[in-house]
Amino acid sequence: MSTSLLYHCFGIRGYRYVSQQHRQGGVAITIDQDRRSWRCSACGSRDVRPKGRRPREFHGVPIGTRPVTIRFAVPRIKCLKCGKIRQVKIAFAAPKQRYTNAFRDYVLSLSQCMTILDLSLHLDVSWATIKEILKEDLNRRVGKPKLGKLRRIAIDEIAVRKGHHYLTLVLDLESQRVVFVGDGKGADALKPFWKRLRRSRAKIEAVAMDMSWAYILAATENLPQATIVCDRFHVVKLLNDKLSDLRRELYRTTKDGLEKDVLKGIRWLLLKRPENLNEDRNEHQRLEEALKVNKPLALAYYLKEQLGEFWEQDDSEQAEAFLLDWIAMAEASGIAVLKSFAKTLRQHALRLLAWYDYPISTGPLEGTNNKIKTLKRQAYGYRDDEFFRLKILALHETRYALLG
Numbered sequence: 001m002s003t004s005l006l007y008h009c010f011g012i013r014g015y016r017y018v019s020q021q022h023r024q025g026g027v028a029i030t031i032d033q034d035r036r037s038w039r040c041s042a043c044g045s046r047d048v049r050p051k052g053r054r055p056r057e058f059h060g061v062p063i064g065t066r067p068v069t070i071r072f073a074v075p076r077i078k079c080l081k082c083g084k085i086r087q088v089k090i091a092f093a094a095p096k097q098r099y100t101n102a103f104r105d106y107v108l109s110l111s112q113c114m115t116i117l118d119l120s121l122h123l124d125v126s127w128a129t130i131k132e133i134l135k136e137d138l139n140r141r142v143g144k145p146k147l148g149k150l151r152r153i154a155i156d157e158i159a160v161r162k163g164h165h166y167l168t169l170v171l172d173l174e175s176q177r178v179v180f181v182g183d184g185k186g187a188d189a190l191k192p193f194w195k196r197l198r199r200s201r202a203k204i205e206a207v208a209m210d211m212s213w214a215y216i217l218a219a220t221e222n223l224p225q226a227t228i229v230c231d232r233f234h235v236v237k238l239l240n241d242k243l244s245d246l247r248r249e250l251y252r253t254t255k256d257g258l259e260k261d262v263l264k265g266i267r268w269l270l271l272k273r274p275e276n277l278n279e280d281r282n283e284h285q286r287l288e289e290a291l292k293v294n295k296p297l298a299l300a301y302y303l304k305e306q307l308g309e310f311w312e313q314d315d316s317e318q319a320e321a322f323l324l325d326w327i328a329m330a331e332a333s334g335i336a337v338l339k340s341f342a343k344t345l346r347q348h349a350l351r352l353l354a355w356y357d358y359p360i361s362t363g364p365l366e367g368t369n370n371k372i373k374t375l376k377r378q379a380y381g382y383r384d385d386e387f388f389r390l391k392i393l394a395l396h397e398t399r400y401a402l403l404g
């Protein structure tokens with residue numbers, strides 16, 4: 001071992017190699033530092049007087065499978081400039097860290113193909129240490145996304161941890177990056193985002209979101225210039241929910257045993273797009289028979305299929321005429337769930353039509369949501385909310401999406 005090896009292999013420069021010990025399958029390397037290069041860790045002054053030593057150990061880059069410990073009796077000094085007693089500045093490790101910078105970089109490069117658990121076993125350090133290294137790196141790289149260039153965004157909430165805990169996400173629709181992760185849902189969850197957005201002076205043109213008033217009011221208040229687009233994804237989802245409610249209600253009220261069976265059997269078929277119905281399983285025929293015996297359900301189903309055409313009109317004028325027709329038909333249907341849905345559409349007509357100016361949706365957030373589910377499945381330690389938040393902000397780096 002030599003001082004030169006210390007530098008080239010362990011990233012420790014400006015220190016002297018003293019000795020090495022072999023213990024418990026690992027290697028401990030003792031180093032020292034010339035008095036002439038001592039510096040105050042606070043002000044950098046050389047004008048320092050020795051005040052004893054404090055022995056410390058650092059995880060170093062391993063040699064093959066052998067863990068390496070760097071031992072350094074860190075000089076304590078009195079800085080004549082600050083007038084305080086402290087340890088000297090350490091060049092090869094971050095303040096208060098128990099690993100060298102080279103070790104940290106080694107962990108970061110391996111983390112692209114190894115999980116935290118793999119790394120902790122391979123390097124013989126705690127799970128928490130590896131996680132802290134990754135967390136600090138994430139925080140530095142993605143912790144505070146720049147918002148200044150945001151133009152089109154999507155806002156939506158996702159359920160984490162079995163539906164009780166929510167996060168509100170903001171996605172940059174141009175770069176497909178998550179730029180904000182808010183705790184909870186509703187207007188409060190977005191407050192820190194508006195604050196950061198104001199500071200960034202971003203000029204948001206359009207925001208895609210669902211038809212909930214909480215987000216609409218918050219966006220109207222904080223982005224008075226932006227166009228709000230209530231997106232297709234949520235409209236279709238809401239109508240599907242209404243259709244399910246209707247089927248359930250019909251099932252409950254019908255006395256006819258045969259009709260009950262038919263209604264039960266088509267539960268999922270109602271929500272499928274017609275082109276996705278499976279011919280081998282006779283799904284088309286089964287659905288048609290069910291609709292034949294049940295007028296309200298048939299009407300609701302055809303209206304649902306028709307609504308999709310709202311987003312396929314030539315322009316916003318045609319779309320408006322289409323929407324008003326559709327609303328009139330739904331209101332005339334006499335079916336309560338459709339009437340309430342029609343009322344919702346009427347309230348949001350302008351925001352639905354806004355799609356013709358800004359064809360955006362929260363759809364891309366669904367992809368993000370799926371990646372987050374993968375994260376959760378692999379996550380043995382996302383009880384650390386801040387770490388989980390950082391992992392979400394880093395989702396655009398696919399590798400991080402795939403690994404814990």
Ligand SMILES: [Zn+2]
Pocket residue numbers: 040041042043044045079080081082083
């Ligand atoms: Zn000082």
